Amino acid sequence: MTNRMILRFLSLADNVGLARVAVAQMAGQIGFSLSDVEEIKVAVSEAVSNAIIHGYQGREDGWVEVACSVAGDELVVTVEDWGVGIADIAKAREPAYSTDPERMGLGFVFMESLMHAVVVESAPGRGTRVEMRRRARVGALSRDVQ
Amino acid sequence: MTIVHLLHGPRLVVALKGDLDLKSAGELRQALDQLIDRFPDRDLIIDLTEVEFVDSSGLGVILGRYKRLSARGRSLQLTGVRPPVRTVLDLAGIAKLVTISDHLPKSPVR
Ligand SMILES: Nc1ncnc2c1ncn2[C@@H]1O[C@H](COP(=O)(O)OP(=O)(O)O)[C@@H](O)[C@H]1O
Ligand SMILES: [Mg+2]
Numbered sequence: 001m002t003n004r005m006i007l008r009f010l011s012l013a014d015n016v017g018l019a020r021v022a023v024a025q026m027a028g029q030i031g032f033s034l035s036d037v038e039e040i041k042v043a044v045s046e047a048v049s050n051a052i053i054h055g056y057q058g059r060e061d062g063w064v065e066v067a068c069s070v071a072g073d074e075l076v077v078t079v080e081d082w083g084v085g086i087a088d089i090a091k092a093r094e095p096a097y098s099t100d101p102e103r104m105g106l107g108f109v110f111m112e113s114l115m116h117a118v119v120v121e122s123a124p125g126r127g128t129r130v131e132m133r134r135r136a137r138v139g140a141l142s143r144d145v146q
Numbered sequence: 147m148t149i150v151h152l153l154h155g156p157r158l159v160v161a162l163k164g165d166l167d168l169k170s171a172g173e174l175r176q177a178l179d180q181l182i183d184r185f186p187d188r189d190l191i192i193d194l195t196e197v198e199f200v201d202s203s204g205l206g207v208i209l210g211r212y213k214r215l216s217a218r219g220r221s222l223q224l225t226g227v228r229p230p231v232r233t234v235l236d237l238a239g240i241a242k243l244v245t246i247s248d249h250l251p252k253s254p255v256r
Contacts, residue, residue, distance in 0.1 A: 013169040020199075038199075038230035045201040049168045104209060106202040106238055113237050 001030055004069045011052045011062040011081070019066045020044045023077055030070045032136045039114040040075065040134060046107040047079035047130045054099070055083025055128055073136040082127035089120050148196075149177045157223075157251075158188040163196035166204025175207045182214060190215055191251075195226030200234050212244055225249060 007022055009015040020041040027037050048064060056062035065080045086092045093112075098105035111118045115132040122128040147170035148163040158181060164170060182190065192208065194200075200208075212222045223245045227235065235241065 013167075016168050017165060035230065035233075039233060041199065042201050042230075042234060045167055045199075045203075049201065049203055052168065102206070102210070104202055104206050104238070106205070110202055110234070110237060 002069075002071045003029055005067070007066045007068075008063055009066075010060060011056040011064055011083075012060055013049075013052060015064070016045055016048050016052070019048045019064075019079075023066065023068050023075075026068050026070050027075050027136075030073055030075065030136050032075070032134075036134075036136070040077075043111045043114045043132055043134075044077055044079070046110050047077075047132065050107050050130075051079055051081035051083065051128065053103075055081035055085075057084060059083075073138075074133060075136070076131065076133050078129060078131045080127065080129040085124040085126050085128055086120070086122035087124050089122055093120065147174055149174065151181055153185070153188070154191065155251075156188060157191050158182075158185045159191045159193055161193040161195065165199040166197055166207070167199065167201050168203040171203045171207050174204075175210065178207070178211050179214070182211065182220075186218075187220075189221045189223070191223045191225055193226045194224060194228065194231055197226075197231060198228060200231045202234075202238070205234060205238055205240070209238075209240070209243070221245070223247060223251075 003026060005022065005026055007019060023044045024037045024041050027040050048066065051064045062081060062083055067078045069076045091097055093108040095109045096105040111132060115134045117133040119131040149160060151158060151160045160178065160181060215222050225247050227246055
């Protein structure tokens with residue numbers, strides 16, 4: 001089974017649910033369990049929310065693109081924005097780090113805990129691209145063996 | 147997001163229905179803060195029986211209310227936590243701060 005999808009939408013909070021449901025649907029096509037799909041939805045929600053809140057900082061006219069592919073037993077999701085970008089990616093990925101005092105800084109922690117691999121590319125003033133992978137039929141996620 | 151509150155013994159119970167994410171976070175924060183102020187001497191129970199999705203934006207609202215309440219010597223409990231919601235709570239280590247139960251506590255007999 002091989003399938004691909006590209007979804008492009010404006011940076012509105014209403015679209016976070018749309019993105020996670022679309023990816024969940026594709027994950028279901030390659031045999032992820034229901035509880036796996038729930039975890040994938042959280043990771044997608046975090047990346048898309050970040051694009052909207054941080055990437056576009058409340059602007060509602062920015063594009064967010066979610067690309068999703070399933071091939072064999074692997075799901076690959078990329079979430080991209082053309083917003084402000086991240087100056088220090090390592091810092092941004094630290095648990096409890098947030099540039100917004102109202103937020104918890106757990107978005108990247110959730111993405112890393114719930115997916116097998118997370119790659120972040122970003123340039124200040126250009127935007128951010130987060131790529132996340134998860135296999136349907138490999139063993140425990142790292143958090144299970146810690 | 148549907149938000150329904152009721153008084154249960156000495157506690158304020160707020161039952162939520164819907165996804166707890168970026169879209170619902172602002173509305174939920176406002177509603178909970180209003181209720182916390184309106185019933186200033188009550189502990190809060192948030193009933194998540196009809197909540198199937200929570201991410202860090204939703205969790206932030208819950209944790210923020212915990213901080214407001216505990217600053218006033220009041221407690222927060224979560225009830226009706228479903229397995230996918232539990233996963234997110236566990237990743238964030240919420241159980242160290244907030245009591246999580248499957249069911250509402252029995253109302254004291256008067
Ligand atoms: N798409 C993005 N564009 C710009 N900055 C981002 C983006 N995603 C994450 N960041 C930065 O990384 C920090 C940490 O992100 P995260 O772990 O999701 O925590 P939170 O969203 O709670 O701040 C954010 O506070 C923000 O500064
Ligand atoms: Mg985030």
